Structures are given as C-alpha cells and as structure tokens.
Amino acid sequence: MCVRLKPRPEHIRHITNSLDPASLIGKHVTGFLDDYPLYLTLAEAPEKPLEIHFGGEYGGGKDFEYFIDEHLRSALEKAAKNGSKVPVKIIDAHVGETTKKYEVPHNEKLPQHNGKPWYDRFTCVGLQLEGMKEIGYMWGEDTEKAWDEFCLYCGTFIATDEQLEDLELQHQRNEKERELLLKNFKDTKQGSDMKVTHKK
DSSP states (O other): OOOOOOBOOTTSOOSSSOOOGGGGTTOEEEEEEOSSSEEEEETTOTTSOEEEEEEETTEESTTSEEEEOHHHHHHHHHHHHHTTTSOEEEEEEEEEEEEEEEEOOOOSSOGGGTTSEEEEEEEEEEEEETTOSSOEEEEEEOSSSGGGTTOOEEOEEEOOHHHHHHHHHHHHHHHHHHHHHHHHHHHHHHHHHHHHHHHO
C-alpha cells in the first residue's frame, strides 16, 4: 500500500521535537535494520545509527507495527546490501501528512462508534534515495491494542540523541515498576497462602 503525500503543511505541528528529516538530505545510507525501532546507518556517522520510532497523540512505541512503501523498502535493502562500498545518497526527505478512513471494530469504552467510519490523521516520514523515482513513506499501525485509545494509525518521528536517552530512562522506569508490581503480587499471594495454611 503506497501513500502519496505532499510535504506536511507548516501549520500542522510535529508529533515531537524530533529530528527534521530534511537534515538527512545529502547523507548516505549504508545500513538498514528491519526491526523496531527501525535503524538506518549513515556513512557520515556509522557508530551512531539513526532510530525511527512510531508515536503520536494516542500512544505508540513497540505496540505498533510499522509499514514502509515497497519501493522505499527495496531501496533501503539495496543500500544495506551494498553497504559502505557504494553508499546511496538521500536526495529528498520530509514529513508528510495523510488521513485514512476505516471502520471502528468492537470498542467497549465507546460502543456508540462500533462499526462506524473513523478517520485518523497522522504523519509519515518520507525518504527518497538515489535511484528512486519518487519519495516513499513509513508509518505505524496498531492492529491489536490501540482500540482502548481509539486510534489505528500512528505517525512517525526520528529520534534525537536526547529523545533516545529519555526513551531509555522511561524504559528503565517501566521495568522497575513492573518488577515492583510483580514482587508485591508475589508477596501478597504468599501472605494469602500462609493464612490459608494456618487456618487448616
């Protein structure tokens, strides 16, 4: 599924204070890791891969699947295969905007919308590499967990160094909270088991 977009109008704000994709124009792609987050390795900074994350008004992150136009995916895979032997230049890059329509599935929080049409407006990061005839876009979709937030499509952003640090700190905080909840649950369960045993 290809997305045909013009550059995002100036009045539509960025999802975050992320890296402007236009700053990548003129740089060379030497690596591409098809994973979440999506990694691009640039010849100018091979020791610091560029991470592309998915996030937006209603959430995001690894709960979202990402999608890339096939012609952009092919170009990135070819660039990664050639690596530093034949670096491929980025000749255009910008943030675009599109609106997609879909039918709302079953939603317990907002049952009055079940089965009715809904529209998500979201941003896409667009890249055009040497050899591509037109720019290609990437975006996120949540096909499982987003219905609580009432959002299917999700915008993209390119993380800055500061954002990567914030994301890592947030991840560490989440892990500590999860471990604490698990410990409290185990302690509570053990306490209940001891009471039951004592009654016997």
